[in-house]
Amino acid sequence: MSNVEIVEVLTPAQRRVFVDVPNVMYKDEPNFVPAFYGDDLSDWDPKKNPAFEYCEARAFLAYRDGKVVGRIGAILSHRANEKFGKKRMRFSQVDFIDDPEVSAALFRTVENWAKEKGMNEMHGPLGFCDLDREGMLVEGYDRRGMFITYYNRPYYNEHLARLGYEKDTDWVEYLIPIPDHLDEIGQKFQRIAKEVLKRTGYHVVKVRNRSEYKPYIRKAFRLVNEAYAPLYGVVELGEAQIEKYADKFIPLINPDYCCLIVNDEDDLLAFGVCAPSMAEAMKKHRGRLFPLGWIDVLRSLKKNDTVDLLLIAVRPDLQGTALNAVVMDHLYESCIKNGIRHAETGPQLETNRKVLSQWKMFHLEPHKRRRCYHKILDL
Numbered sequence: 001m002s003n004v005e006i007v008e009v010l011t012p013a014q015r016r017v018f019v020d021v022p023n024v025m026y027k028d029e030p031n032f033v034p035a036f037y038g039d040d041l042s043d044w045d046p047k048k049n050p051a052f053e054y055c056e057a058r059a060f061l062a063y064r065d066g067k068v069v070g071r072i073g074a075i076l077s078h079r080a081n082e083k084f085g086k087k088r089m090r091f092s093q094v095d096f097i098d099d100p101e102v103s104a105a106l107f108r109t110v111e112n113w114a115k116e117k118g119m120n121e122m123h124g125p126l127g128f129c130d131l132d133r134e135g136m137l138v139e140g141y142d143r144r145g146m147f148i149t150y151y152n153r154p155y156y157n158e159h160l161a162r163l164g165y166e167k168d169t170d171w172v173e174y175l176i177p178i179p180d181h182l183d184e185i186g187q188k189f190q191r192i193a194k195e196v197l198k199r200t201g202y203h204v205v206k207v208r209n210r211s212e213y214k215p216y217i218r219k220a221f222r223l224v225n226e227a228y229a230p231l232y233g234v235v236e237l238g239e240a241q242i243e244k245y246a247d248k249f250i251p252l253i254n255p256d257y258c259c260l261i262v263n264d265e266d267d268l269l270a271f272g273v274c275a276p277s278m279a280e281a282m283k284k285h286r287g288r289l290f291p292l293g294w295i296d297v298l299r300s301l302k303k304n305d306t307v308d309l310l311l312i313a314v315r316p317d318l319q320g321t322a323l324n325a326v327v328m329d330h331l332y333e334s335c336i337k338n339g340i341r342h343a344e345t346g347p348q349l350e351t352n353r354k355v356l357s358q359w360k361m362f363h364l365e366p367h368k369r370r371r372c373y374h375k376i377l378d379l
Helices: 012-025 037-043 078-084 100-116 155-162 184-200 210-228 239-252 279-284 293-302 323-337 353-357
Strands: 005-008 055-064 067-077 088-096 121-124 136-139 166-177 258-262 268-276 306-314 342-345 365-376
Touching: 005 100, 012 037, 012 055, 012 067, 012 088, 055 078, 055 100, 067 078, 067 100, 078 088, 088 100, 088 155, 100 121, 100 155, 136 155, 184 323, 210 239, 210 258, 210 268, 210 306, 239 268, 258 323, 268 293, 268 323, 279 293, 306 323
Parallel strands: 088 121, 306 342
Antiparallel strands: 005 055, 055 067, 067 088, 121 365, 136 365, 166 342, 166 365, 258 268, 268 306
């Protein structure tokens, strides 16, 4: 008989325990980087997360002898199932000790709920939307993570295989070295960018402060809806979600690290945004901004040698016109100017040839890989 107890997360106190599980489990792991603690709390609160307009979700904790030994979230995205013609339940934010009894109890709980809801397949790790963390780490355990990605140990994948889960798709992440001068790569980007802007008449937005970014950030997420629509698991962000993510992104924006390309009508055609790595600050404060975490986060945004590439998008009808070279030129020169020595991409779908091809000019290193698993359920 199993001595693992599964408890559903129903109270604010339980939600805090749920969100803090990886911070406790990986407190001595140097490559683990926490997410924003407050954001994770809000994600599981139906009153604060607009995704609950089209999602149902439950979260569970695993206990043994009164001690937390694992967690798992379950998300039923009706919008995703309608778009892709599937009956899938997503699992999310899953962590567990290296004990098959614990992982089996967690996944059995979510699979049972999936069957109750008429679902015939599981997949994940995925979030409420594509801007949430996704994918289980399968390569790169010895590399420092990012606050926008999960960290897990190798045994997680062994447990999923034992439970009947198989690969559905992979994401890859790249580390890009940045020189201390405008090298041949930078000069090529500069030349292409000038030619593109001259030929099209488009221009890069000149912004003096963060407040001027707000209307463009909203446009950026609407552009994300268009550009990312064909990708794996992506569903359109609603207006309330756009407001939510715009408010989250604006504090991270530095004009040096944001490129917005518009036409004469001020329509946003392409953009790219990155931010100095907050990994050390996030780790030091376990993802908490208060009471003192915000001080170190601000310091990391002002002085750093690494940037995280957060988002890049080009309007679908303009993809293939080299607008992305204008974005790359802006960000590359800004990184050199600010003493940045490394840029790290977020997860890139291994099947997204358009995005992967934009890195071919760089001497980059594919240093992490993460996986979305799926399983057909026995009904």
